[in-house]
Amino acid sequence: MIQSAENRKRLRVFLEGLFIYTWLTNLAQTDAYFSVYVLCAAAGVLCLCGNYRHASELSSGTRAWLLVWGGVFSLAVVLANYPLFSPITALMSLFNAGCTFLGGMAVGYHCLAFLARRLPLASDPAPRNRPGRVFLGVFAAVALIDLMYLYFAAYPGTLTRDSISTLEQIAAGDYNNTMPFWHTMTVRVFFQLGMGLFDDANQAAALFHTFQIFFLAACFAYGVTTLYQAGVPKPFLAGVFCVYALMPYNIAYSVTMWKDVLFAGAALLFVTALFRVLRGIGAERRNLAVLALGGIGFSLWRTNGWYAFLVTTLVMAFVLGKRCPKMVRIMAVIVLACWVLLNPLLNVLGVEGTDLIEAFSVPFQQLARVISEDRPLTQEENDLLSQAFLMERVKELYDPNTVDPIKFQAFRHDNRDYVERNLGQYAALYLRLGLKYPGDYLKAWIDETKGYWNGGYDYWIYSKEVDMNDLGIVYVGGDSFVSRIYDAWFRYLEKPAILQPLYSIGLHVWVLAACAVLLAVKRRREALLTLPPLVIAAGLWLGSPVYAEFRYAYPIFLCLPLILGAALFGPDFEAGFGQNRGKPE
């Protein structure tokens, strides 16, 4: 009996190992980063071995949740790689897809089951009495690294088309909310101050970037200090510091005039303050003040930020309404205040709202795919679509990975009024075509959003330039020794395939989701920390205009180290600090 049970267990492990091998083999020709799958498979095998003798340590409820997680993870991978399993009607494709799905499920399940058994790890019991020094040290180090980059290698910072558009609005005094108005105002303060002080556009731009560097450095330092105060072991702290201070995208973004950078910094501030409130780290009033500041930035610095904050607030109110009423009230006030700032006030100021079609990326792309695939359409459908799109241009321009060609070159902007008047008809047409061609809709959605929920893709992350402009801003860059060091540093961190996971949006989203699941099944309140970045990710899954735009997911990259620290290391009840002292959760 015992022997046969042991044999069954061995057989199951063998089969799961075989499925993981199949998973990786079938994904070898993927267009995503293969290294991410290899990393997952390696972790999966190690965890499978680790779970071998401890399968029964998890409750059946937890196991069920982990299985669901494994299924979702695996389905995401299979869906994103659907061309590898085409034609799906072929028996062999179905067999391969089935085996790949099972392998992915084994990977997803075992990684989380292993962590669910082992987490949380013990915090460092040594007293952490010098948060001020840590904050200042990290702040100074990060700011120094970024300032050196700005002044010796990338002066006056990176300004892309978006940044120039922001500055042109400031110069003309004619604002619209496509580049968030309040972000434009932030830029305006520093740009005009710089112009007043130096009377030079380059120096004015550099002044804004200097502010942005200090802001980001403060956010990073706040995050690291919080982890320090939470008793996270020093090697992990050093890792987090390195990620914030030395990863090329953090350095490059610190000198890039994009809304996404300040927005991500605000997201980190908010999440960090939330973590402090939940764990009772530091003074409550100060935590709530930072939380409010982070929340305001989160709501105002990106067009969809307010919606994400609203969802976060609603969930918080539901979960923490009774435990932390003060915090929930503050968040509610922020929601309300920011709504006023974003709507009535902008109307009063005559600021043009965001273009409606910005929100229709996925529907546009789905309709464009149906058209480009030459699917049969009724006369009525054809007429209606012809009013909105230049049909021949759609076929020419359709790019599965970005909606921009359709949005800017195939959409009939001259007929926008007609479309807006008949929005109901278009909604019905969209639904009708979706029911008729669900495969095309699914593929269009996958190709348009897969970068945010699968592996990782080789797509640009940052640039190092100043776009053409009439403002007198020119890229100086740098050819100094320091500049060459930064170039070499960037090259050696970006080129090797083994470091691709560090740049993979999908992997970071998976880790974030895994942290959420783990914390939720453990009934730890820190699960709420994952909410803001997850809402941002979910927004990208539903309506990203580009399939793997790194800056859109930048808040996830900034919040993840903190969330990971919170998930891996439990509160140290013995050492204790703040309000939670001595109270086990």
Add this chain to the structure above:
Amino acid sequence: MRFISQSSKFGNAAVCTQALLIYAWLTNLQGTDSYDSVYILCAVVGLFCLCRNFRHRAVPGPRTRIGLGLLAGVFSLAVVMANYALFLPVRALESWFNAGLCLLGGYCLGYHILLCGVTALPLAPAEDPACRQHPGRVFWGCFAAVSTVYLLYLFFAAYPGYLSTDSINSLRQIESGEYVNSNPFWYTMVIRACLQAGMALFGEINAAVAVYSTVQILFLAACFAYSLVTLYQMGIGRWWIAAVFGIYAFLPYHLAYSVTMWKDIPFSACVLLWTASLYRIFMGIGRCRRRDYIVFALGGLGVCLMRTNGWFAFLTAGVILWLPLRKRFPDVLKIMGVLVLVCWILINPVQWVLDVEQTDFVEGLALPFQQVARVVWQERPISEADTRMLEEVFHLDRVSELYQPEIVDPIKFEAVRSDGRAHLKENLWDYFCLWLRLGLQYPGDYFQAWVELTKGFWNGGYAFWIYFAWTWPESSGIGGFELDNPVKDGFDALFRYLEKPAVFQPLFSIGLHTWLVVSCCFICAAGKRREGLMMVLVLVILAGLWVGTPVYAEYRYAYPMFTTYPLILLATVFQPGLKKPPCRDSLEEVYDPKR
């Protein structure tokens, strides 16, 4: 390695570091021109073994550790060398970094797999050999089943069998009565006997060819059945035997080769006979020792006569076996000695008397030809005197045009001057010196030429043709049947479903099987198990390919390994008589749960 695997403090960190190195290994091999799946399989197995070694605190003895380190290093080096194109330019720091990581990752992988093999094996078979009372039934059952599958394939899907240019060449020799030893003379004689019997019986060439195919099928089936019955008599579990039966009966290459008129097929079957019988003799399997010796002699005879280089391989194996076997198994050595002598007579004096033209000696110079051709192709500066010498043998402008890194045939057949071979033969020493001189001048080119020409036999696996599923040239009057029936459809589907999915690529990988056989040999040697000696002949044949193959991944050249590896693998994993569990019938009594 011992420190990090034993220390409890650093244990987890060591496992993570080594797992990361394995991750780096696999990631850096992305973009390889060989089978990804083989590397993936190795990595997955390596990770399992890493965990297992860590959990069991597996520690080998000092000698074994040196051996493990060496073999793991060789494995890792082989992979990096075969994929040198991924680490170019070789001067770049990043290439060095990647290659270094890859070497370390491959080393960890190889080390842990081998360590696991050394410490966990051998296992006890499922049953005591004494419980296996019906070898006769098993033999005939397996023989009947395998030959039925093959015969169905022959008559419904591949009639009258597959013939390539080599096969047609043999038939032409038989027709003209003028024999050349490039296709071994004694193998041609076997074909001749079958064809003559076929013609006498049916009076038609296709039927005659089918008679040959049938004889080959029956012989192959008998050899496989012999291997299977050996496993049965070892006490190996029934599922294992079923799996080996499945490999022999249903893997496409066995099916296709069973009906292909190539010297490599009977040769490989003879290698299996020899290996299986030697194993039986070593382990005392079966009751009739004399029969094993007879099979051993027959196998040896086939090995020596069925392939041109078979005799040399057999001689080398004999020399290697002499020391370990001279006291305990003198009869084995005596038989081998007699065979070497008899076969030498059959291959040399007898063939001189019969006026059989000998093999072109250029056949043995595949690698030097390719190395010199690469130097010419790369347009390296060569002295005038050397250029003149080379021009005596090669059309140098043709060499640059025709050079293909993975096959020497274009150089051998199209770039050598008509009188070049004779000139080369007359001035062999001078050309040997020239070859050495160029090698010292351009070692990188020589090395790359060797890697490209032989890598299929020592690295991963490559997508290269495996079997020849038609008759060519069709003008020979043989074949051309348009078979269309459900059995053929069934075989076609079987072939498609086994050959197309990437997950099954390891089953067709020469390199992976080479690693497997070498590992088995090492594991047996480390455990001081004499089973390792039965692998000598296969290893010698493989080593021959590492130094002198004309094509980089010609499957049939490595076919002896594919016929023998199931037996080699299971003989390594299990050791009959290691532990004697009770016979299956009395299991319940012993494992009474109430006790």
